[in-house]
Amino acid sequence: MEKFDKLTGIAAPLDIINVDTDMIIPKQFLKTIQRSGLGKNLFDEMRYTPEGDEIADFVLNQPAYRAAQILVAGDNFGCGSSREHAPWALLDFGISCVIAPSFADIFYNNCFKNGILPIVLPQEDVDKLMDDSKRGANATVSIDLESQTIKGPDGGEISFEVDAFRKQCLLEGLDDIGLTLQKAAAIDDYEARLDAQAWR
Amino acid sequence: MTGTTLYDKIWDAHLVAADADGNSLLYIDRHLVHEVTSPQAFEGLRMAGRSPRAPHKTLAVADHNIPTTNRAGGLAAIDDPESKLQIETLENNCAEFGIDYLPMDDIRQGIVHVAGPEQGFTLPGLTIVCGDSHTSTHGAFGALAHGIGTSEVEHVLATQTLIQGKAKNFRINVVGDAPAHVTAKDIALAIIGEIGTAGGTGYVLEYAGEAIEALSMEGRMTLCNMSIEAGARAGLVAPDAKTFEFLKDRPRAPKGADWEAAVAYWQTLKSDEGAVFDKEITINAADLPPLVTWGTSPQDVIAVDGHVPDPSAIADEGRRKATERALDYMGLSAGTPMQEVAIDRVFIGSCTNSRIEDLRAAAAIAKTGKVAASVNAMVVPGSGLVKQQAEEEGLDKIFIAAGFDWREPGCSMCLAMNADKLAPGERCASTSNRNFEGRQGRGGRTHLVSPEMAAAAALAGHFVDIRDLKAEG
Numbered sequence: 001m002e003k004f005d006k007l008t009g010i011a012a013p014l015d016i017i018n019v020d021t022d023m024i025i026p027k028q029f030l031k032t033i034q035r036s037g038l039g040k041n042l043f044d045e046m047r048y049t050p051e052g053d054e055i056a057d058f059v060l061n062q063p064a065y066r067a068a069q070i071l072v073a074g075d076n077f078g079c080g081s082s083r084e085h086a087p088w089a090l091l092d093f094g095i096s097c098v099i100a101p102s103f104a105d106i107f108y109n110n111c112f113k114n115g116i117l118p119i120v121l122p123q124e125d126v127d128k129l130m131d132d133s134k135r136g137a138n139a140t141v142s143i144d145l146e147s148q149t150i151k152g153p154d155g156g157e158i159s160f161e162v163d164a165f166r167k168q169c170l171l172e173g174l175d176d177i178g179l180t181l182q183k184a185a186a187i188d189d190y191e192a193r194l195d196a197q198a199w200r
Numbered sequence: 201m202t203g204t205t206l207y208d209k210i211w212d213a214h215l216v217a218a219d220a221d222g223n224s225l226l227y228i229d230r231h232l233v234h235e236v237t238s239p240q241a242f243e244g245l246r247m248a249g250r251s252p253r254a255p256h257k258t259l260a261v262a263d264h265n266i267p268t269t270n271r272a273g274g275l276a277a278i279d280d281p282e283s284k285l286q287i288e289t290l291e292n293n294c295a296e297f298g299i300d301y302l303p304m305d306d307i308r309q310g311i312v313h314v315a316g317p318e319q320g321f322t323l324p325g326l327t328i329v330c331g332d333s334h335t336s337t338h339g340a341f342g343a344l345a346h347g348i349g350t351s352e353v354e355h356v357l358a359t360q361t362l363i364q365g366k367a368k369n370f371r372i373n374v375v376g377d378a379p380a381h382v383t384a385k386d387i388a389l390a391i392i393g394e395i396g397t398a399g400g401t402g403y404v405l406e407y408a409g410e411a412i413e414a415l416s417m418e419g420r421m422t423l424c425n426m427s428i429e430a431g432a433r434a435g436l437v438a439p440d441a442k443t444f445e446f447l448k449d450r451p452r453a454p455k456g457a458d459w460e461a462a463v464a465y466w467q468t469l470k471s472d473e474g475a476v477f478d479k480e481i482t483i484n485a486a487d488l489p490p491l492v493t494w495g496t497s498p499q500d501v502i503a504v505d506g507h508v509p510d511p512s513a514i515a516d517e518g519r520r521k522a523t524e525r526a527l528d529y530m531g532l533s534a535g536t537p538m539q540e541v542a543i544d545r546v547f548i549g550s551c552t553n554s555r556i557e558d559l560r561a562a563a564a565i566a567k568t569g570k571v572a573a574s575v576n577a578m579v580v581p582g583s584g585l586v587k588q589q590a591e592e593e594g595l596d597k598i599f600i601a602a603g604f605d606w607r608e609p610g611c612s613m614c615l616a617m618n619a620d621k622l623a624p625g626e627r628c629a630s631t632s633n634r635n636f637e638g639r640q641g642r643g644g645r646t647h648l649v650s651p652e653m654a655a656a657a658a659l660a661g662h663f664v665d666i667r668d669l670k671a672e673g
Contacts, residue, residue, distance in 0.1 A: 018522065023638070028617070030236050034239075076431070079397055080634060110351065163221070177358050198454070
């Protein structure tokens with residue numbers, strides 16, 4: 001997994017609540033057997049007409065945001081399905097940080113497995129960053145995971161909370177499976193006790 | 201004195217290791233796999249030179265983009281090359297890694313969340329995961345069941361565990377008796393309407409109360425299935441005699457002395473008297489009407505005899521904007537009576553409502569008339585076994601005589617990955633679980649309803665209050 005420590009980039013505003021995984025990556029792109037290549041279809045139905053032409057209004061089609069690396073969004077971002085294609089599509093587009101007042105659980109969890117930092121902030125802080133991100137090419141935001149701070153374009157700082165274990169995994173790009181396999185003896189012990197419940 | 205909740209009990213029984221930071225390693229008893237969220241996980245195992253730790257604890261079946269027609273030709277006859285490749289990849293991965301697989305032409309093939317319980321793969325007190333958010337369905341048996349991402353699918357295959365933070369406890373008491381024609385689907389929609397689509401985020405829901413006890417296992421599956429639409433990864437119903445009766449003699453259920461030992465243990469699986477819940481609400485089932493969604497979030501519910509809401513009456517800016525956006529997408533005007541909303545399509549199926557009881561309820565309505573000329577309606581059974589049973593009961597003939605399409609099992613138009621989808625602007629009465637923008641096809645407009653409400657809408661060409669229909673009949 002790619003490490004995530006610091007990020008300075010353009011923040012794009014997506015001022016919508018309940019952005020669901022069908023919006024992030026519609027089902028017709030889930031037929032792939034790979035993780036890569038989904039960025040071109042990120043937000044496909046909001047980004048392109050049925051004929052495949054860009055919809056100029058959509059934030060990621062606007063010149064200032066075509067290289068956005070951060071997304072600022074409304075409540076309950078990522079609700080819906082468990083498809084990890086959603087974080088894969090964000091990452092493949094170049095977005096590795098999403099800031100919102102709240103996230104759906106499965107999506108939130110999936111982000112950390114892919115080197116994406118989802119940041120939960122109080123609504124007033126999100127509102128401030130949403131305003132900042134509406135400044136187009138001047139909407140540069142810096143994120144420092146180590147110190148858990150966000151610096152806006154005016155230099156104002158906002159701090160955020162993140163689970164210590166997940167933070168460490170992101171900072172070091174640690175592979176969960178490798179970490180769990182270090183506990184193989186504990187899994188062996190647990191499975192040995194399962195013999196008492198043959199039906200399991 | 202405080203007690204423990206059902207969720208706490210299952211959690212504690214599966215704890216392999218607990219870290220000081222609150223993250224735990226949880227043992228996973230059962231893992232369901234389908235074609236869409238697994239290829240990258242198997243590829244990950246292959247690249248790391250890892251193999252499944254306990255392959256017999258995983259069961260695989262293709263459901264998401266399998267065709268619901270033209271099944272006789274097998275894999276070779278699937279028109280869409282990408283769908284075909286994905287199903288072929290699943291078959292090959294199962295063969296390579298020694299995983300049990302229910303093939304396309306097997307009578308047991310079906311939607312993972314229908315096939316798992318049918319096989320007795322789903323049992324009370326277990327931890328069950330699948331790369332699909334509707335894994336919450338299995339909570340109907342008192343199993344801790346939730347959706348996971350593909351990285352976690354790989355993690356479970358490699359280690360038979362998951363790294364988890366503990367959720368909070370939320371009990372939803374549904375008291376009283378549900379009136380006639382108020383189904384598990386209506387109860388689920390009512391709960392989501394009440395707590396909102398993020399109301400359950402961070403919680404495991406436990407459904408309790410006499411209206412829940414009164415539900416059949418099919419009904420409990422419908423209810424738990426929709427937990428994720430309230431933001432909760434998992435929902436639970438404490439197992440009881442109905443649960444045991446459903447499971448007894450299923451192919452993978454324990455037998456003989458193992459069965460007796462299992463039931464003895466399962467009977468302990470309930471929240472203790474005095475157990476503390478972080479959150480609790482009570483809903484009176486007797487007050488509930490049949491419901492229909494008007495918008496693009498499952499929380500956008502209204503009684504079938506109600507009207508499309510007026511966004512200008514909503515104070516909260518985010519909600520108002522979302523409502524305006526939803527009405528625009530849905531092509532609806534504020535104040536329109538829901539029963540005047542005409543539909544083009546009907547979909548009866550999905551992991552929410554494709555089991556035998558659902559089909560019986562829909563057929564009971566279907567036999568009272570014919571599908572309206574302006575409507576295209578389809579019924580997609582949840583599994584080959586459901587289809588077989590429905591045909592034994594003659595339900596297929598009722599549907600076909602009324603003008604419904606009778607299809608092969610799969611996820612079908614719930615998520616429209618296969619050829620079954622809405623055209624832009626088409627409006628559908630659907631027994632599925634999500635009414636998101638584009639969910640059933642780009643530009644498609646989805647209204648979530650119960651199977652009998654869907655069947656009634658098919659006949660009338662618009663939504664109807666099923667209670668009136670019965671009174672007339």
